[in-house]
Amino acid sequence: MDYNVYLLATDPNNPCRDVIHSRDTSLKIRVYCLSEDRFTPDENEIQLYGYAHNKLYAFETININAEDALDVVGAIQWYADYIDYPEMEILPEDPRGGHGIAM
Structure with missing residues (x-):
């Protein structure tokens, strides 16, 4: 089984x-x-959300390619491990309500 390797730019x-x-x-x-940053979702990108350490995080792809879309959740799971919160639940919509884009 192949595993992706992720790097973090801070x-x-x-x-x-x-x-x-x-x-x-x-x-x-x-x-x-999301408690510290203003975030406006880009309709051309994938957005996912998760709570960790009493903070709500938004994750947004940058210039996503179709072949990379399946790796998004794995990358977020890697990040959750990195911030020492492996139990992070990854959410498909902004749980704050009213902050998503109407479709």
Whole structure:
């Protein structure tokens, strides 16, 4: 079984601006702390959400390719392990209500 390797780019001035990179594909995911960051979902990208350490996180892909879409959840699970919260539940919609894009 192949496992993806993920890398993390961090902003030393803002710990809530991490970017998850796949080493082997073009997958990139920006991490937002919704209690600290303004977040407007991009309708052309995939957004997922999760709570960890009493914070709500948003995860949004960057220039997603169809072949990378299946790896998004795995990358977020890797990030949850990285922040020492492996039990993070990954949510398909913003649980705050009223913050998503109407379709």
